[in-house]
Amino acid sequence: MIDAAKHFIYIENQFFITIAQDSVVQNQIADVLFRRIERAHKNAEKFRIYVVLPLLPGFDNTNAVQAVLYFIMRSIIKGDNSLLKRLEKACIPPKDYINFFGMRHHDILMGRLVTEIIYVHSKLMIIDDRMAICGSANINDRSLVGNRDSEFCVVINDIEEEDGRFNRQPVRVGKFCSSWRKKIFEMLLGIQFENPNNIDITDPVSDEFYSYFQDVAKQNTLIYEEVFATIPTDHTRTFAQVTAYNGMAKMKDTDPIKVYMRMHKFRSF
Template sequence: MEVVRSVSQWSAGTSQTEDSIHRAYCALIEEAEHFIYVENQFFISGLSEDDVIQNRVLESLYTRIMRAHEEKRCFRVIIVIPLLPGFQGGVDDSGAATVRAIMHWQYRTICRGKSSILEKLCSKLGSTAHDFISFFGLRNYGRLFDGGPVVTSQVYVHSKVMIVDDRRALIGSSNIMIEVYWGRETQRYATYRIAVLIEDKEFVVSSMNGKPWEAGKFALSLRLSLWAEHLGLRTEEVAEIKDPIAETTYKDFWLEIAESNTKIYQDVFSCIPNDTIKSRSTLRQSMSHWKQKLRHTTIDLGVAPDKIEFYQNGERIVMEPMTKLKSIRGHLVSFPLEFMSQEDDLRPMFIEGEFYASPQVFH
């Protein structure tokens, strides 16, 4: 076990800046043989040519994926982050500038513009880029009270975990953003970051891409515990996801459950965020529609109608929301890559106070 941290004279009184968390992230990614799993509250990073965002976690991921492609090897990166940033306000509300700013930098990292990993990978690999890296969120549902309305909200991801090859794990307080790595944090965020790098010394028999693999006892158990919860697996099913990159695990469990859950939530709640809402005007129309129909809805709390209607094989079906929701497994859903995609710039406008803050506050 190794302790790594992000500190500077400003945050800890040290004479030198220390960025060992950043270096640990990049080294673990570059040394990964088969698989990387990430859970983090944020995902904001830059490629090598990015002169705005300085941390290079994204560049390490891009380089490692391209190497796997050139070697014609199966390699997967799975990233789980919040569906929306957890700040006060919606997306289009007054006072929501911070939310939009974080969204801007995250989508810029993930899939929008030449500085995003998916756009750069797709330009080289086409649609197969999505076989190498994919993004997800978590969602749940229930009744507000006995006999009350059926509602949904995201399960807010606040963990900061990376598991590599079921052998190594990095766990701590560091968000994937710029300043936590370079030790020059602004007052917007915590003044000190620390993490532990755990490398297993005790191994158990497992498999990787259909072949025997010695997995670390701790790293494997951590991943299986997280995945069993996210996928809603019964105890006897957990063994079926032991191989993290096999087609049967990735496509038949991970992708199948995420896509199925996403569709069910959309059918019942028309959840926000979702891929059909690509502009602020469409968002306003959707919010207005549901407020008129249900008399209450917010961007972070979806309320189901008393009855839901949909068509199946040309036949109109009417049912209770909870009946449809019984098919949900776990909490995993797809990350809405197309949400607000027609908005050129989600950053604060000059009439909002956040406009005058340094951009580094948000990334």
């Protein structure tokens, strides 16, 4: 399905543990993604991949969290065989084709402003608003090598079509898969109930929408870091830095008026 994608791929998964040419990790998802991006770059195609993952692994055991993070980071960016490093070595700008996102929310609890990670547990892939696969399989060897966990997935190939638009060009898309992807994007961008800026989610491939999606994620991340000093963050690289970062005075506790102004700039659910 990945190799057959012509315009875009949307992925939600609990894990992203997939490393090409690795002695431990055997599944080939990252390599298939790399080859599809490589082909798009060679052919000068507009091709986008959106990947939504948990911001942190959902385990109580610290060693388990560190182990999962180690393999996820090796899969995405750390080491020569990671997906983004392979793209860079091939002189392909990764962010032109693939980006990784997480979800977080905030609310008032017992009179206090709080935030928490939204833990992504779904296993979903939507391709070109025409095909989708949804089920129990994670992106890791436990689900994908074929001799460990038993998994169950439903593959959807739309037969009902409607008008769509990719990279500003009219296309025919699947009615169900398109509506599913649009509902997800409305939620991620916080426009499922109101859309005062008339954000058009029809075209996930265009430069304008792709940049807007990234800008929303970046802006929200900066606000969360400023108000709550959230983790994970690019501000910390060592455990000592994490300790110091956690000990910082947080805007939510020191400047409620400024917090109110900043929180109104959120562009998400």
